[in-house]
């Protein structure tokens with residue numbers, strides 16, 4: 001799964017490219033690099049980030065989904081807002097990637113009625129404060145319990161099992177030790193019976209481990225993605241599609 005982040009327009013008048021053009025060009029490049037799914041997002045959910053309103057998120061995301069939908073590569077939309085889910089599903093998105101796990105009022109029904117896939121992500125707290133002091137007694141058990149509760153709610157709303165993906169939510173209200181434990185024991189999520197998605201790409205835990213700066217996290221991201229795959233992840237949410245595919249080719253060659 002290749003990440004397409006849409007940033008605010010840096011220049012909406014007179015610039016060569018708008019954020020829409022930039023995002024579409026980037027998406028096409030990720031497809032060429034071998035992405036099987038694109039994850040399109042218009043609101044930063046990084047730790048400490050501040051939410052944007054529905055209108056602004058739609059203004060960023062919808063034209064990009066419209067440009068890319070129905071071209072053969074499935075489109076996932078990274079959003080927690082029911083209005084954004086509804087509009088992008090109508091425009092052809094086939095997956096909703098929700099770090100809030102469809103807890104926003106109305107979200108369950110929109111995804112059920114749309115017949116699309118959902119990725120349920122675990123998060124402790126909310127993006128603004130989630131990294132201040134995350135606490136767990138048993139991180140694996142607590143994340144599994146939360147995901148099982150959300151699976152139950154999602155199934156009760158009429159979303160079939162075949163359309164549910166689970167994600168422990170690396171970095172979402174987790175200290176380094178929690179992230180490491182989740183990655184090490186990721187295979188303990190396989191008995192929940194749903195495909196596991198892992199998002200580790202360029203996350204701050206990799207900065208903590210390597211001591212590297214933001215611009216120097218490709219090798220550590222690929223390593224983490226490969227470990228996640230070995231431990232049972234079926235979908236890898238990454239910025240560096242080509243590098244990650246190369247690592248997976250080596251893994252597949254050795255194991256097949």
Ligand code: 8Y7
Pocket residue numbers: 041045046078097098099119121167169170197198199200201202203237
């Ligand atoms: C994840 C994610 C982000 C993740 C899923 C970042 C939107 C933060 N991380 N979605 N989104 N899983 N499913 O650093 O780990 O990319 S945003």
